[in-house]
Amino acid sequence: MSVVxxxxxxxxxxxxxxxxxxxxxxxxxxxxxSERTGVVNIAMEGNMLVxxxxxxxxxxxxxxxxxxxLAGALAGGILxxxxxxxxxxxxxxxxxxxxxxxxxxxxxxxFLFNTIYGPNGTPPNTPFLPTVTIPGxxxxxxxxxxxxxxxxxxxIMLLLVVVSHxxxxxxxxxxxxxxxxxxxEASDTVGINVARLRYLGVFLGGLLAGLGxxxxxxxxxxxxxxxxxxxxxxxxxxxxxxxxxxPLGSLGAALLFGFATALSFALQGIxxxxxxxxxxxxxxxxxxxxxxxxxxRPPAADxxxxxxxx
Amino acid sequence: xxxxxxxxxxxAFPGVIANxxxxxxVQSGETHAILGENGAGKSTLIKMISGLYQPDQxxxxxxxxxxxxxxxxxxxxxxIGVVHQHFxxxxxxxxxxxxxxxxxxxxxxFQRSKTEAAVAEISRSFGxxxxxxxxxxxxxxxxxxxxxxxxxxxxKVRILILDEPTAVLTPQETRELFVVMRQLKAEGIPIVxxxxxxxxxREIADTVTVMRLGKTVQTHxxxxxxxxxxxxxxxxxxxxxxxxxxxxxxxxxxxxxxDRLTVLDERKVQAVRALTFAVRAGEIYGxxxxxxxxxxxxxxxxxxxxxxxxxxIRFQGRSLAKVGVRGRxxxxxxxxxxDRQRDGLVLTFTLTENLMLRDLSRPFSRxxxxxxxxxxxxxxxxxxxxxxxxxxxxxLAGSLSGGNQxxxxxxxxxxxxxxxxxxxxxxxxxxxxxxxGIHRQLLRLRDEGNAVLxxxxxxxxxxxxADRIAVMxxxxxxxxxxxxQADIETIGLxxxxxxxxxxxxxxxxx
Ligand SMILES: Nc1ncnc2c1ncn2[C@@H]1O[C@H](COP(=O)(O)OP(=O)(O)O)[C@@H](O)[C@H]1O
Ligand SMILES: [Mg+2]
Numbered sequence: 001m002s003v004v005x006x007x008x009x010x011x012x013x014x015x016x017x018x019x020x021x022x023x024x025x026x027x028x029x030x031x032x033x034s035e036r037t038g039v040v041n042i043a044m045e046g047n048m049l050v051x052x053x054x055x056x057x058x059x060x061x062x063x064x065x066x067x068x069x070l071a072g073a074l075a076g077g078i079l080x081x082x083x084x085x086x087x088x089x090x091x092x093x094x095x096x097x098x099x100x101x102x103x104x105x106x107x108x109x110x111f112l113f114n115t116i117y118g119p120n121g122t123p124p125n126t127p128f129l130p131t132v133t134i135p136g137x138x139x140x141x142x143x144x145x146x147x148x149x150x151x152x153x154x155x156i157m158l159l160l161v162v163v164s165h166x167x168x169x170x171x172x173x174x175x176x177x178x179x180x181x182x183x184x185e186a187s188d189t190v191g192i193n194v195a196r197l198r199y200l201g202v203f204l205g206g207l208l209a210g211l212g213x214x215x216x217x218x219x220x221x222x223x224x225x226x227x228x229x230x231x232x233x234x235x236x237x238x239x240x241x242x243x244x245x246x247p248l249g250s251l252g253a254a255l256l257f258g259f260a261t262a263l264s265f266a267l268q269g270i271x272x273x274x275x276x277x278x279x280x281x282x283x284x285x286x287x288x289x290x291x292x293x294x295x296x297r298p299p300a301a302d303x304x305x306x307x308x309x310x
Numbered sequence: 311x312x313x314x315x316x317x318x319x320x321x322a323f324p325g326v327i328a329n330x331x332x333x334x335x336v337q338s339g340e341t342h343a344i345l346g347e348n349g350a351g352k353s354t355l356i357k358m359i360s361g362l363y364q365p366d367q368x369x370x371x372x373x374x375x376x377x378x379x380x381x382x383x384x385x386x387x388x389x390i391g392v393v394h395q396h397f398x399x400x401x402x403x404x405x406x407x408x409x410x411x412x413x414x415x416x417x418x419x420f421q422r423s424k425t426e427a428a429v430a431e432i433s434r435s436f437g438x439x440x441x442x443x444x445x446x447x448x449x450x451x452x453x454x455x456x457x458x459x460x461x462x463x464x465x466k467v468r469i470l471i472l473d474e475p476t477a478v479l480t481p482q483e484t485r486e487l488f489v490v491m492r493q494l495k496a497e498g499i500p501i502v503x504x505x506x507x508x509x510x511x512r513e514i515a516d517t518v519t520v521m522r523l524g525k526t527v528q529t530h531x532x533x534x535x536x537x538x539x540x541x542x543x544x545x546x547x548x549x550x551x552x553x554x555x556x557x558x559x560x561x562x563x564x565x566x567x568x569d570r571l572t573v574l575d576e577r578k579v580q581a582v583r584a585l586t587f588a589v590r591a592g593e594i595y596g597x598x599x600x601x602x603x604x605x606x607x608x609x610x611x612x613x614x615x616x617x618x619x620x621x622x623i624r625f626q627g628r629s630l631a632k633v634g635v636r637g638r639x640x641x642x643x644x645x646x647x648x649d650r651q652r653d654g655l656v657l658t659f660t661l662t663e664n665l666m667l668r669d670l671s672r673p674f675s676r677x678x679x680x681x682x683x684x685x686x687x688x689x690x691x692x693x694x695x696x697x698x699x700x701x702x703x704x705x706l707a708g709s710l711s712g713g714n715q716x717x718x719x720x721x722x723x724x725x726x727x728x729x730x731x732x733x734x735x736x737x738x739x740x741x742x743x744x745x746x747g748i749h750r751q752l753l754r755l756r757d758e759g760n761a762v763l764x765x766x767x768x769x770x771x772x773x774x775x776a777d778r779i780a781v782m783x784x785x786x787x788x789x790x791x792x793x794x795q796a797d798i799e800t801i802g803l804x805x806x807x808x809x810x811x812x813x814x815x816x817x818x819x820x
Contacts, residue, residue, distance in 0.1 A: 190412030191383030
């Protein structure tokens, strides 16, 4: 078989794509909720980081990866409320506050990690999220190794994408969330509580980003490292934009970016620079924003504080 | 069915008392007009009635019972339906979604087909046909207003309030609206109709309450009033109605020549098609027509804001093909755009800064630095001259009412002493006093030997100002008449696309 055939014909590449896409798809989904209600959420990176840290910490302390998962998600959700409060209540600049949240998260997780675990790092007996094998599916050739055996959070992510799509586009709640992100004043005049839905959007965003972090620390890498999210929160935002602020689109973009990462690993063996491939998400996002492949249009009131006169 | 009573309502904003002792009684089953100049406080009153603003003092009574509306939800709950001056629609959503938003059929799943059927049913039963699955952003202003009314009907409206509903409509759409209003009245729904147009109030309303400077100054049955009386209450002084302008004192050389001009719109469709006309110094050239017949594209092409597909635009004999916006300004072409909030002013800048935007040369700047004092002084002069209220050079442009914003733009453009002023809907949404002032300035500009290209949807405005009148239809000028040969019927017919030949033959047959 040719080198190309070896790389692209290997189901390993696609299985790894799915795994690499998960920590992007979860926060991208979160960003979608936040921005659909009108709050620009640049704090995805910080939310992921606290998710990753508290995921490990609680999993290690309770010997339960599931409690770790819960704690990590909640940590992301709770941290995101600080952004929500500043953005909604104080009508602060959302990008500035988002950056502040990221810096805070980087600082606090580094501090806690070093204080609690010192030089030893993540305790070796930290439980991980289990890998699941789906019996029938796994036996199918080629497809099986890709879809049939993955970390449980990969499957949860896929489920959440479908649920999010349903909630945003097929429920009354989703309609109202979108309305608030498009035109808060109009929503206000029909009796919708704009602030409440924006809090909800940002909080869901934090939860999902936190889950993304959990996947990194106790799903994919099995350890916490200072700054381990390594810009994934920003790539997730790129995925959200590239996916046109929709759950399915976000998943698609995350898969594409995940594929790029998986490919860069595979190509390293044959001497192609991975830096080139690492650029892909950003290049594609710029292309999406310039409208070369169908213009990506943000919610009309995205990032604009709503200040009703009373 | 229902009555609405307002007692001693008051609302102050920093620096302005928007409503001061407002009293109003809307009887069941009547159409009650609130008439007042821009900035009189009409919208503020409506926002209090709809729960968007909280009154500082006073009472709102529905069917004789005092009510407090902390949020719009409370007002909707007792059956108050408001069509706000700036529509409260979400362009990205569908008609049906907009109609039911906030009062959806069920909590969980959004029942799309049931919702669309319900919306279609209501719109049909009130004679307001709508396509429930269309996106609002694709619909005309008239359609959007229809959605707003259906929105109120869907919520079982008991009192319908329309804030300046006709300001954005074509004459045809206004007539359609009035048909709908009469029908709603026949159903027993009291209507509060807000306007600053006297003729409309006299046509549609039973009772009129006049507001001035935040106060209700008169309530009167419409039947016993004259337009002059209403206008005088509204502005607090005598207004002179002049429907024939003093004719142009002298026509000079051709300034602007448009020769077989073709311009594309956003969808790459020809909006202006091989159009030819010329404007001479010392005249006001009026372009009438129904909205969307290429007026915007024509004007933007002349102003240099939109590329020309083919044809030539010449100014003082020189082709403008290679001249940019800045160069056209320097050559003496000024432009007062239609959407003043978007295109004409920086709302977060002060009036002084806005007045300087056009001309940053001396004495407003020296060596690249602004000379604040000179600018402020000049701004003060202009604000006084153009009767802008408040005439405070440090006020933010965004804090002014629409009429006063328009005066600021006009002041800036006229002050630059243009040879050609392009004015698009210069008095749209303004009150009698402001219209009078702006018309006076346009006539003055003309009498000083300059040219004005006036594009307006208001036929009365064209007839009141223009020396020559062109009617645009489907991207072409289909009729061009001197003022003294034009009348409202001929032009109105041409606006619908009937050529002059057809007009004459029809006149011949009757
Ligand atoms: N939210 C606001 N903040 C400050 N001033 C306002 C606000 N809304 C209206 N005003 C001021 O109150 C006055 C009345 O405005 P408005 O009610 O819109 O008048 P109208 O609808 O009769 O044109 C104006 O001077 C306007 O500038
Ligand atoms: Mg108003």
